[in-house]
Amino acid sequence: MADDTSASIITLHQPRPKKATKTPAERAREYRQRKKAGKSVTVTDLPLQVPASAPATVSTPATPLPSPTFRTVTPPSRRHAAPILLTVAALALAVVGMTMNGWFARSLGSTDTAGWLFLVIGVAADLVALVMPSCAAGRVHR
Helix, strand or coil: CCCCCCCCCCCCCCCCCCCCCCHHHHHHHHHHHHHHCCCCHHHHCCCCCCCCCCCCCCCCCCCCCCCCCCCHHHCCCCCHHHHHHHHHHHHHHHHHHHHHHHHHHHHCCCCHHHHHHHHHHHEEEHHHHHHHHHHHHHHHHH
């Protein structure tokens, strides 16, 4: 057996050859050359060609076009969707919270009846905490 096993290792990644780095001045010069080479053609550079069969003047009077009627189309706004989504999310969180609190309150009872009483009291307290702020805000606005 050979003591040196490094000969059996095959490198998977070959080192990349180093590129010659360019100076900022050389990069800027190449950029300007590319920019000049790709200069776009403007409309004034194009020759104007009129077909020979085109009439020199138009003898028929132009008929006025009917005036367009504009209808305002209002896209569905996010102002209407956001309150609905927030309300649904708040109610879902409230239901989950009441379920968790009721489950925990039921586990506090020493008997089955006491557990159900704790559950009812816990859920009722959560409902009051959920509804009370909106009722108070309604009274303030009146």
